[in-house]
Amino acid sequence: MTVTALPGAAGRSRRATLRRNFWRGVWRVLRRKPSRMAGVAICALFAVMGVAGPLLYPAHLPRDDDALYAPPSLSHPFGTDFEGTDVLALVVTGSRYVLLTGLATAVITVALGTAVGLFAGFRRGWQDTLLMRLTDLNLAIPGLPLLLVLSTVWKFESPLEMGLVLGLLGWGGIARAVRSQTLSLRERGFIEAARGLGLPTTHIIGRELLPSMAPYIAMNMLIAVTGAVYAQVGLFFLGVLPFEANNWGVMLNLAVFSGGALTTPAALPYLLAPLLAILLLTLGIVLVVDAMDEIFNPRLREE
Amino acid sequence: GGAAATDAGAEVDVYTTIDGTKQINASAPINPFNPVGSVFTGYNGMALAWARNHPTDPNRFYPALARSWTQSPDGAQVDIHLQPEARWSDGKPVTSEDVRVSIGLAYTQGGTAYALDPKAAGAAADVRVLDAKTIRVTQGANRSAAFLANLLSTVVVPAHVYGALLPRGFWDTLKVAQHDRGPAGERAKAVITGLADKVIAFSPEQDVSAGPFVLERVNPGAALLRRNPYFYNSRAIGPDKVKVLNYTGNEQIWNYLISGQLDNAPFTSVPAAVMERIRGARGSQVITGYSPVATSLAFNQSHKPYDNVHVRRALAYLIDREQVTRIAAPEGGTPAATTSGIHAKAARAWLGDGFAELEPYRLDPAKAAAELRAAGMKLRDGRWTMPDGSPWKVEIHVPASFSDWVSAAKSISSGLGDHGIDATVLTAADYSLYLSELAKGEYDLGFWLIGLGPSPYNIFQRLFGQANGWQMFGGRLTHVPPGTGGNWMGGPRTVEVAGEGLVDPGELTSRLNYVSPGEQRRIVGVLARIANEQLPAVQLWDYVNTQFVNTSRYTGFPPDDSEMLRLSSGVWMQLGMIRKRQP
Amino acid sequence: MITGTAITKTFRQRGGVLGHREVPALRGVDFAIERGGAVCFIGESGCGKTTLGRIIAGLETCDSGEIVIDGTPMSGLSPRRRRPYFRRVQMIHQDPYSALNPTRTIHQTLRAPLALRARQTGRPKPWIDARAEELLALVGIDPGYVLPRYPHQLSGGMRQRVVIARALTMDPEALVADEAVSMIDVSLRLGILALLRRLREQLGVGVLFITHDIATARYIGDESELYVLYRGQVVEHGPTETVINEPVHPYTQSLLSATPVLHGLERPGPDRIVPTEALDERHGDAGCLFARRCPLATERCERDRPVLGHDPAYPTTQRHACFHPRRRQVIPLAAGA
Amino acid sequence: MTRATANRAGALARRVAGHVARGLVMIWLVATISFVIIREIPGDPVLAMYESMLQKGMSPDQAERATAVLYGFLPKGSLWEQYTGYMGSLLHFDLGRSLSTPGVEVTSLIGSAASWTVLPVLAGTLLSFLLGVTMGVYAAVRRSGRLGDLLALSGSLLHGVPVYVIGLLLTAIFATLWPILPSGGPVDVEFTPGLNAGYLGSLVRHAVLPVVTYTLASYGGWILAMKSNVVTVLGDDFILAAELRGLRRGIVFRYLARNAILPLFTILALSIGMLFGGSIFIEEIFNYPGLGLLLVNSISSRDYALMGGTFLVITIGIVVANIVADLLYSVIDPRVRSGGTA
Amino acid sequence: MERHLTAPGVRIRGLTVVYNTPSGELPAVSGVDLTLAPGTITGVVGESGSGKSTLALSMLNAVQPPGRISAGSVEIDGLGDVVRLRGEELRRTRGRKVGYVFQAAQNSLNPLKTIGAQLLDLGRSHDVGDLRALVRDARELLGRMGMDGARVLDSRQHELSGGMRQRVGIMFALVLDARVVVLDEPTTALDMITQATILRIIREVHDERALTTLVITHDVGAVAEVADDLAVMYGGRVVEHGPVAEVLGAPEHPYTRGLIRAIPRLSGDLGLARALPGRPPTLGTLPAAGCVFRERCESSLDLCRTAEPVPAARAGRTVACHLPGPHAVPVKRKEYA
Numbered sequence A: 001m002t003v004t005a006l007p008g009a010a011g012r013s014r015r016a017t018l019r020r021n022f023w024r025g026v027w028r029v030l031r032r033k034p035s036r037m038a039g040v041a042i043c044a045l046f047a048v049m050g051v052a053g054p055l056l057y058p059a060h061l062p063r064d065d066d067a068l069y070a071p072p073s074l075s076h077p078f079g080t081d082f083e084g085t086d087v088l089a090l091v092v093t094g095s096r097y098v099l100l101t102g103l104a105t106a107v108i109t110v111a112l113g114t115a116v117g118l119f120a121g122f123r124r125g126w127q128d129t130l131l132m133r134l135t136d137l138n139l140a141i142p143g144l145p146l147l148l149v150l151s152t153v154w155k156f157e158s159p160l161e162m163g164l165v166l167g168l169l170g171w172g173g174i175a176r177a178v179r180s181q182t183l184s185l186r187e188r189g190f191i192e193a194a195r196g197l198g199l200p201t202t203h204i205i206g207r208e209l210l211p212s213m214a215p216y217i218a219m220n221m222l223i224a225v226t227g228a229v230y231a232q233v234g235l236f237f238l239g240v241l242p243f244e245a246n247n248w249g250v251m252l253n254l255a256v257f258s259g260g261a262l263t264t265p266a267a268l269p270y271l272l273a274p275l276l277a278i279l280l281l282t283l284g285i286v287l288v289v290d291a292m293d294e295i296f297n298p299r300l301r302e303e
Numbered sequence B: 001g002g003a004a005a006t007d008a009g010a011e012v013d014v015y016t017t018i019d020g021t022k023q024i025n026a027s028a029p030i031n032p033f034n035p036v037g038s039v040f041t042g043y044n045g046m047a048l049a050w051a052r053n054h055p056t057d058p059n060r061f062y063p064a065l066a067r068s069w070t071q072s073p074d075g076a077q078v079d080i081h082l083q084p085e086a087r088w089s090d091g092k093p094v095t096s097e098d099v100r101v102s103i104g105l106a107y108t109q110g111g112t113a114y115a116l117d118p119k120a121a122g123a124a125a126d127v128r129v130l131d132a133k134t135i136r137v138t139q140g141a142n143r144s145a146a147f148l149a150n151l152l153s154t155v156v157v158p159a160h161v162y163g164a165l166l167p168r169g170f171w172d173t174l175k176v177a178q179h180d181r182g183p184a185g186e187r188a189k190a191v192i193t194g195l196a197d198k199v200i201a202f203s204p205e206q207d208v209s210a211g212p213f214v215l216e217r218v219n220p221g222a223a224l225l226r227r228n229p230y231f232y233n234s235r236a237i238g239p240d241k242v243k244v245l246n247y248t249g250n251e252q253i254w255n256y257l258i259s260g261q262l263d264n265a266p267f268t269s270v271p272a273a274v275m276e277r278i279r280g281a282r283g284s285q286v287i288t289g290y291s292p293v294a295t296s297l298a299f300n301q302s303h304k305p306y307d308n309v310h311v312r313r314a315l316a317y318l319i320d321r322e323q324v325t326r327i328a329a330p331e332g333g334t335p336a337a338t339t340s341g342i343h344a345k346a347a348r349a350w351l352g353d354g355f356a357e358l359e360p361y362r363l364d365p366a367k368a369a370a371e372l373r374a375a376g377m378k379l380r381d382g383r384w385t386m387p388d389g390s391p392w393k394v395e396i397h398v399p400a401s402f403s404d405w406v407s408a409a410k411s412i413s414s415g416l417g418d419h420g421i422d423a424t425v426l427t428a429a430d431y432s433l434y435l436s437e438l439a440k441g442e443y444d445l446g447f448w449l450i451g452l453g454p455s456p457y458n459i460f461q462r463l464f465g466q467a468n469g470w471q472m473f474g475g476r477l478t479h480v481p482p483g484t485g486g487n488w489m490g491g492p493r494t495v496e497v498a499g500e501g502l503v504d505p506g507e508l509t510s511r512l513n514y515v516s517p518g519e520q521r522r523i524v525g526v527l528a529r530i531a532n533e534q535l536p537a538v539q540l541w542d543y544v545n546t547q548f549v550n551t552s553r554y555t556g557f558p559p560d561d562s563e564m565l566r567l568s569s570g571v572w573m574q575l576g577m578i579r580k581r582q583p
Numbered sequence C: 001m002i003t004g005t006a007i008t009k010t011f012r013q014r015g016g017v018l019g020h021r022e023v024p025a026l027r028g029v030d031f032a033i034e035r036g037g038a039v040c041f042i043g044e045s046g047c048g049k050t051t052l053g054r055i056i057a058g059l060e061t062c063d064s065g066e067i068v069i070d071g072t073p074m075s076g077l078s079p080r081r082r083r084p085y086f087r088r089v090q091m092i093h094q095d096p097y098s099a100l101n102p103t104r105t106i107h108q109t110l111r112a113p114l115a116l117r118a119r120q121t122g123r124p125k126p127w128i129d130a131r132a133e134e135l136l137a138l139v140g141i142d143p144g145y146v147l148p149r150y151p152h153q154l155s156g157g158m159r160q161r162v163v164i165a166r167a168l169t170m171d172p173e174a175l176v177a178d179e180a181v182s183m184i185d186v187s188l189r190l191g192i193l194a195l196l197r198r199l200r201e202q203l204g205v206g207v208l209f210i211t212h213d214i215a216t217a218r219y220i221g222d223e224s225e226l227y228v229l230y231r232g233q234v235v236e237h238g239p240t241e242t243v244i245n246e247p248v249h250p251y252t253q254s255l256l257s258a259t260p261v262l263h264g265l266e267r268p269g270p271d272r273i274v275p276t277e278a279l280d281e282r283h284g285d286a287g288c289l290f291a292r293r294c295p296l297a298t299e300r301c302e303r304d305r306p307v308l309g310h311d312p313a314y315p316t317t318q319r320h321a322c323f324h325p326r327r328r329q330v331i332p333l334a335a336g337a
Numbered sequence D: 001m002t003r004a005t006a007n008r009a010g011a012l013a014r015r016v017a018g019h020v021a022r023g024l025v026m027i028w029l030v031a032t033i034s035f036v037i038i039r040e041i042p043g044d045p046v047l048a049m050y051e052s053m054l055q056k057g058m059s060p061d062q063a064e065r066a067t068a069v070l071y072g073f074l075p076k077g078s079l080w081e082q083y084t085g086y087m088g089s090l091l092h093f094d095l096g097r098s099l100s101t102p103g104v105e106v107t108s109l110i111g112s113a114a115s116w117t118v119l120p121v122l123a124g125t126l127l128s129f130l131l132g133v134t135m136g137v138y139a140a141v142r143r144s145g146r147l148g149d150l151l152a153l154s155g156s157l158l159h160g161v162p163v164y165v166i167g168l169l170l171t172a173i174f175a176t177l178w179p180i181l182p183s184g185g186p187v188d189v190e191f192t193p194g195l196n197a198g199y200l201g202s203l204v205r206h207a208v209l210p211v212v213t214y215t216l217a218s219y220g221g222w223i224l225a226m227k228s229n230v231v232t233v234l235g236d237d238f239i240l241a242a243e244l245r246g247l248r249r250g251i252v253f254r255y256l257a258r259n260a261i262l263p264l265f266t267i268l269a270l271s272i273g274m275l276f277g278g279s280i281f282i283e284e285i286f287n288y289p290g291l292g293l294l295l296v297n298s299i300s301s302r303d304y305a306l307m308g309g310t311f312l313v314i315t316i317g318i319v320v321a322n323i324v325a326d327l328l329y330s331v332i333d334p335r336v337r338s339g340g341t342a
Numbered sequence E: 001m002e003r004h005l006t007a008p009g010v011r012i013r014g015l016t017v018v019y020n021t022p023s024g025e026l027p028a029v030s031g032v033d034l035t036l037a038p039g040t041i042t043g044v045v046g047e048s049g050s051g052k053s054t055l056a057l058s059m060l061n062a063v064q065p066p067g068r069i070s071a072g073s074v075e076i077d078g079l080g081d082v083v084r085l086r087g088e089e090l091r092r093t094r095g096r097k098v099g100y101v102f103q104a105a106q107n108s109l110n111p112l113k114t115i116g117a118q119l120l121d122l123g124r125s126h127d128v129g130d131l132r133a134l135v136r137d138a139r140e141l142l143g144r145m146g147m148d149g150a151r152v153l154d155s156r157q158h159e160l161s162g163g164m165r166q167r168v169g170i171m172f173a174l175v176l177d178a179r180v181v182v183l184d185e186p187t188t189a190l191d192m193i194t195q196a197t198i199l200r201i202i203r204e205v206h207d208e209r210a211l212t213t214l215v216i217t218h219d220v221g222a223v224a225e226v227a228d229d230l231a232v233m234y235g236g237r238v239v240e241h242g243p244v245a246e247v248l249g250a251p252e253h254p255y256t257r258g259l260i261r262a263i264p265r266l267s268g269d270l271g272l273a274r275a276l277p278g279r280p281p282t283l284g285t286l287p288a289a290g291c292v293f294r295e296r297c298e299s300s301l302d303l304c305r306t307a308e309p310v311p312a313a314r315a316g317r318t319v320a321c322h323l324p325g326p327h328a329v330p331v332k333r334k335e336y337a
């Protein structure tokens, strides 16, 4: 039996190769269907919009006092709003708040749901029972109505707060699913083996359990982003959230309730622009979710 | 549905309208004492008389169940003469007893004319039936100029339906409640107010109306009324049926109007584009008239820097009211000519030439800058800061559910931004929340209704009343410090007025209740000047009573600026106006 | 080195709000294994083999009875204090497909426990990778090929070897191999068995071999002992070769008789007894557990339960729990003989 | 055999009892939480009513008269007293009296609103269920084809798109641009309620847009769920086994469909429960007088009793749906029904 | 019911089945010739992935996508070439003429329906006029296999044990009086005693009903117990085929030899047993040219690298190997191809 001492670099380069292979695999998965590429492109577009969008425009969007609710034209592809501000500019600059909330919510929802689900599934026993009752409660409380009630108590002053509340309301589903996944993974030999080897719990959860659930969690994350965007835009639409100068939901609200977009076609572009943005975002995320399973599954990634 | 409506309308004449004051609630009882009851003023709900829409005089009425009335010269006693032909929809005549029972029921509800507290200004002290068609009501010690108006607006219900609600000995109990100062009086008061719930919840099986219509059916979407053959002026009534459509938001009314479904819609705010479509609908007409309400942006003067009148003036100079109105209420409002606390039309009547002397606060950045400098504010890198150099951010609060206010606030903030003042719009989730936070003094600037005419007391009580610290307690005026008792405006208790010296505007306002017309005119002049100079609020726009009618089925609607415009089309019919269009 | 005395385990299954159903999985099992020794447990499905294995590996606790590792009784220790002892007993799972994390390469899989081991023993970092390769070489696979791969890229046999290598990272004193070869291709089974034998011989690792296929038990090496489990009870115990060649208990004999005969190479033993099929196990716990299926059962068997013990008629190394002991020649004989 | 049946019935009864007990605890918890939250909401209902009457052009005196009486309806006493009172009356199924519709029992308001919610929710859910399930089977069977792909994509998209987007688009199209359907309201008032063609026709015409919105909004979920179930079942051995036994295609299809639909029934029960609360957007957009709208209105008018009651009823809907789903599952799936470990 | 006591023969000729994989169409069964003599049980053994199940499915022309039969024929007496059958005709053949017992008979029953209901579905699908008689037959068959027929017909899958399900599977394959029966891994996942019972039942029913039976398994022992003839598959080829005793007793192909040596056995010399070296091939790793076994073969020739050996008759059987056999005796008793 030959024992060759490997220099430490070997491990590092092995990891680098692994990473390279991973990205190559991702590329392969994406290339398999053109629709996935489109999805990634759309998501990237929104990401860029959220990050750089507001920088493209002056802090105070220009208004044209003589072009209130102007129809679509070359200079205003989606017309203007009640103040004569370009609707496209509103959609672009408004994306940051919307996406940021979406992201914050998704992170909180998924983190909380995963943590609760993992803990309950991993610990079992009374902690499990308690957490699951809590989850049941969370699921039994109707979210939207509660949000309506909460919005009168809580001032959602930042996207983060918004995300926190939406996240606190929405973790139940993920927790339950993660728990059942954890329970089934626990039965798999490799988790038991890790415990038998005396590996620390952090390792078992962080390195063995979580990666196995990664596609599931990532998918939920994306879905949570959309869910949060919808809940939030919806609440703005209902008018229960504090006014934000450029926000898709506020646009919907003003288009319908003060522009009469559902009554006359004049304000229709003002209504349709955010609706189309939401549709496009959904499409992008749906297409990316489609590829998620294959990206995280080494077997599917390689072939 | 529009198509279905016209189908059904082929056989009978259905007049379609909406009730501007409440939403239809199919669960609510057919009971005018219930705030959402299925009783529609002017159709199946009748008062003694209908108030005219006069800019300055609250005591002008069209006769209704009261054919006429006489008031003693000192205003203490009113004799009411009922319509001799008036009958309920079950054929029984309308009598003085009906009026007395109605007044008795009104006592259980509380109110100005029928307050249990005998010291309340304008409370009725005695009710006496003179004969079957005549009744006399006497005012208590604290006289009020609004007594007649309040009395004549009394809603009349049939004694044979509602009479049982008043327990035996009710009138004796009332006397005790009004006059006994001891525990017996308190007990009697409790007995009477204790009836309130029962009265409100009272739900007659079917409608018994003395109006031109009687309720046939109500569902969550609409109420249907049919003609009351016993109505005293039945011949004047054109339509066979009236359909009152429900709505939850203005946009629904717009849809109804565009599709030509409504024969009349009372005051509704409408965006310009929608207005164009409505005007385009066949037979559609817009009537405008006086509406004694104005919107203002009010300051919380206990918050810095709004305690400084220069800052308030500077902001007034920077708000382009023309533009704001164009954006927020293009059809429903006219930009306020100045800030007087009074709707411009009433203001001209009250102030005459004095109106022109008020500072108009036209958009003027230069004056604004001067005022800001006078207030010690500093200009740094093109942005105004507080005197100590800390940033200044104007936070404009509005309730999220009022989209015209939201648009206005947004427009104001954009305009202020253009002139170097950082401004944001903050919304409250709903009106309840908005009002309670406003009352708690949490806002710097908030939207606030003012100029509620025609009674001058009502006008100025919005600026120098409870919201600004002056409260009426048992007929006595007190002043509470800012932040307590709903005093959120936080203005000073007294102000220097040129030519008047130090005055207490709240005290002046309360005096409007009972002084002579001449004195009223003088006080209004002073208060308008205070409002204009001290600027507790910046008047933004005066509402216009924009009504919509459709003349393709009915004609004879009131003209622009008619004194009838704030009354429902049911009243118009009573007055013999609405006629079926002849083919 | 590891002994177990009177180990019992009863599973309580929830059946609604109030009702519990009790499943006795082990009913007082004794065993002992020496350093480098081998112990085989055989029995039908559901007789408690896995449960026993998991208890020995510390993955489950027993209701009563005592596990003693290196002279230290486990029942007195807190779970935390128990852990270092149980780390000396590593489990090899039946299913090499699920025993390896599909999202981790073999290198990652081996690194984690080795890093832990390095920390425990104060070894330097480079030791980890070196040791990983050493272990893979020890279990007979090419480290260069295997290390960067994901489990799905390996054959069943290789995977099982990786699993064994992983168990060896903790320098265990004993391996619990639960059906370690039953999911591996026939052609490769002997390879794994030989590996286990070699580990016994070279590293002095004790092997607890759990199987339902008695034939494989032979291949675990010399001096192994065989325990025949039936419904949570040991019904026969002795040196593997002795029990196979001269079984005493009718249950052992049934099991052996059920083993197929390779016609052409073997012919059936003369005393094969026809095994009766499993009955509904919820019936009767009184008397001999096997009585209902036993072709030889008498009234006494229905009444009393025989205990595992020595029988003067047989060598001291062999014990059984039967009222009607008789040696039978049931295993297939070579065809030529 | 009878013994076994009795045992089975006993097990089921125990199960039901357990579920109901847990459901009651849940309802109590939710009631408490909502009670506390709702009582803590700032806002003065009477003032709000007064001010909005002013804005509608009522004179201050009239407005005062109309609102003065409401002070009597405001909850009084300490929070604890209110709580015990509330819980006590809950036990008698008494949810108190409404503030925004003074003098009317909350239960009767909720009752009439619930009937308006149930109608479109049930119709929409069942319609989308049928549609989604059929299309889901199709998408699964044709999953390698273009049409199957398209169906699945449409499902994901519709599942992802928020319901108000669908509702707004539908209204914009069918009530604004091409006005062939009423844009709101539950029914025309001219028609005498009852079983006459006019009334029912009007009911249906008004329900079309809300129901279509419900249908489109939940259709995506069904098609996705059904597709994945069918794909799973298709991979199950018994389908291949049935084919290898030469069973008729129709029978094999029935095997497939029944096994794939089974888990959906529980989701169906759940989603019907959920929709009571989720109908807010649709009811808001279409002005449909259901529970969602009732809740929104009760919040803005600070009608504490109504708010709490509606919230509670919506929650009870969900809890009951949970219980029903669980029981349904054990009733229709023989593997669970026998209650054993199998 | 009168039975024709002549069992049909089955001739598979040049059967090639390919699976469509990302790396193109790869053959899982290539050019297999196999003759099932009427009235015999033929066992097919081979490692996992050697194409056994694919072969079995081909007998019913039921290879599932992405696989397809790309060449060859399966001639069944009285039926013609099954590979040519389509649509209704094919459906009627399945179940009625050729019975199939599924690899995982554990899960081959609809979980929601009782066995009886599924039996009626079967009857209706094949236009059985007298459903009562069908049920009677089924009950009889189940009774024959040692079960309470009435109770079983009333049960659902989850109420039956593994062995019972397997027998129900056999009942379904036989109840319409199919004369050719294919059993894919009939005893996998069953324990020893149950396996023995099932094997016995297969043998008995086969004899009673004059069937032609194909038993597929990876367990040489199980085949040896029941089969008359034995076919050994490797990498999609039948490498050796002959009477079971002869193939086991004197294996000709090096793979067969290695396989038999690798089987753990209850008797015999432990030292002689050895695992086959290397890994079982998968679709992707099969050599493109030459003998598929050459990489694991201990005595491979140069020739093996280039030329694929053609199956040839020798020593009373067919062998596909370049190595010269010990005694080249022509096939006498039966035809093996």
Ligand SMILES: Nc1ncnc2c1ncn2[C@@H]1O[C@H](COP(=O)(O)OP(=O)(O)OP(=O)(O)O)[C@@H](O)[C@H]1O
Residues within 6 Å of the ligand: C011, C012, C013, C023, C024, C025, C043, C044, C045, C046, C047, C048, C049, C050, C051, C052, C212
């Ligand atoms: N976690 C558990 N909960 C309840 N019962 C269990 C549990 N684990 C095992 N059992 C029961 O305990 C008994 C013994 O199970 P065990 O898994 O030890 O058997 P085994 O001999 O390993 O069987 P197999 O050969 O099938 O692996 C069985 O009846 C089983 O149903």
Ligand SMILES: Nc1ncnc2c1ncn2[C@@H]1O[C@H](COP(=O)(O)OP(=O)(O)OP(=O)(O)O)[C@@H](O)[C@H]1O
Residues within 6 Å of the ligand: E019, E020, E021, E028, E046, E047, E048, E049, E050, E051, E052, E053, E054, E055, E065, E066, E067, E218, E281, E282, E283
């Ligand atoms: N659906 C499929 N797609 C691609 N390859 C397949 C598919 N099914 C089987 N194969 C491949 O075909 C070959 C033969 O498979 P088959 O199932 O016939 O083997 P087997 O001998 O029955 O194996 P086992 O003993 O594991 O059942 C294997 O290499 C397998 O990987």
Ligand SMILES: [Mg+2]
Residues within 6 Å of the ligand: C049, C050, C051
């Ligand atoms: Mg086991």
Ligand SMILES: [Mg+2]
Residues within 6 Å of the ligand: E052, E053, E054, E103
């Ligand atoms: Mg197979």
Ligand code: NI
Residues within 6 Å of the ligand: D221
């Ligand atoms: Ni969903």
